[in-house]
Amino acid sequence: MGFVLMKKIGIITHYDVHNHGALLQLTALTRVLAMRGVEAKALRFDKNYDFMGHALKAKYDVSIKSLGIYLRYLKDKGFGCTKYNYQKRKTLNRFKVSAGIIGDYYSESPLLDGVIVGSDEVFALHTGPTPVFFGHCLPTDNVFSYAGSFGPTTYADICNLHSTAFVKSGIEAMKYVTVRDANSASVVRQLIDNEPPIVVDPVLLYGYKKEISEMGSPSYKNYLLVYAYDNRMNSKEEVDAIRKYASSRGLKTLSPGFYHDWCDYNVNVDPITLLSYFKNAEEVLTDTFHGSVMSLITESKLAVKTRESNHFKLRNLLLEYGLEDRIFQAWEDLDSVMSPNIDYDRVNVEIERRRADSMIHLDKMLQMI
Structure with missing residues (x-):
């Protein structure tokens, strides 16, 4: 009796942040893809923080240089907040392991059928230019964006940061680009003269019903x-x-x-x-x-x-x-x-409509692999 090999897809997103929303959207996307016969995990990578300034960069490049920053954090935030965030880090790390949502380092994952960049503010440039967020240097030519967002980054910001060629070439090389919001659609339109579909965040796509x-x-x-x-x-x-x-x-x-x-x-x-x-x-x-x-x-x-x-x-x-x-x-x-109540019957109709439309775009990506 034959069997069908599952497609394997890597996800480029904010996987190493201590933020429940970021992990919910990543988990949601892996579960939606699993329902489509796809094995998906986040790919690990090193994030760029060059636009945050050399001194603040030490906060994220954890080493002896970052000790002073964390001591100031303890002083400013207090013991209660510091203890809470230490426990939060442990809680979220346990969740990532139990959910099985984190995969290999991106350059050590050569057997992928494709990579999806997104969701969340993967295209935002406020920390620095991270190549994989824009599809550069990934171990496959099948690169897509699902619900990618520029967050607060505008087209003018990209120009002012002298990053137009860097961002444009990455977006242009992707085989299918969808975004999460109107600003991101506007930026893509100005970069590559193409109108990307606006799709729902993976949390809304999956729904966790x-x-x-x-x-x-x-x-x-x-x-x-x-x-x-x-x-x-x-x-x-x-x-x-x-x-x-x-x-x-x-x-x-x-x-x-x-x-x-x-x-x-x-x-x-x-x-x-x-x-x-x-x-x-x-x-x-x-x-x-x-x-x-x-x-x-x-x-x-x-x-x-x-x-x-x-x-x-x-x-x-x-x-x-x-x-x-x-x-x-x-x-x-x-x-x-x-004070006013929310008519969720009406809201849910719109959620279902947008969810179905977004699923069509995700399925088109999978069909291209």
Whole structure:
């Protein structure tokens, strides 16, 4: 009896970050591809940090040179945050091993049928020019982009960083390019005079429906879930506004995934378990892309605080699902934005439509291998 060999695909994305959203989108893409008979794992590589400045680069090139940076981190953030992030690193590393989502170093993976670059801000240039993010030097000519994003990087930024030829040649050589947002589509259009399809993030593509339906409830009840990086939502104005709002609703504040010492609860969870905290929250307050995406797939009642660095990205996402009215910028508007209920019957129809359309583009990539 014969058998069919599974295709093997490498994924180039932000695999070595301590961010639940990044690992959720990577895991989602591997699971969608597995359903298509494809074995996929993230390829390891070294990220470039040249645009961050020589001194700050030592933070990421862990060595004796980075000791001073981490001592300052301990001093600035305090013992509680440092301990939390140490435990978080261990939790996420265990998850990556158990989920089996990390593969070989890219230059040591010669037997791949193809490579997919994405999702997440793989095309962003704020840290530095990393060749593999743009398909350069990969061990196959079958290179694609699924839901790649330039994040805050604009076409003007690419020109100002003298990176036009570097970025353009990589994008142009890819066999099929899809992006995650309108800014990224605009950049690709200006680079190669081609309009790339806008597809959904892998978290929305996969949906985690089975996992969400089977998961239990956290031991915490009646909480406002706060999902923001630990260097944000910490000013006195923000903390006072959030605490006042939570108190008016009779809610405790809970932060899963990032440490905020002013929250009633800070919990360390793996990326899948994190979804149960979203599902069971009374309300969700976030200022991140994947915090918004997790809210959508768990049908959470949410309000989204945008900032200069992410306003267009978040507005684009919520606009796609008719939820731009969930955005606020002034803290005094939090109550009025959060109060209305969300018609998730309508939202889910749009999610399913975009999911089906995005799957068509992913299948086209696989057919080209």
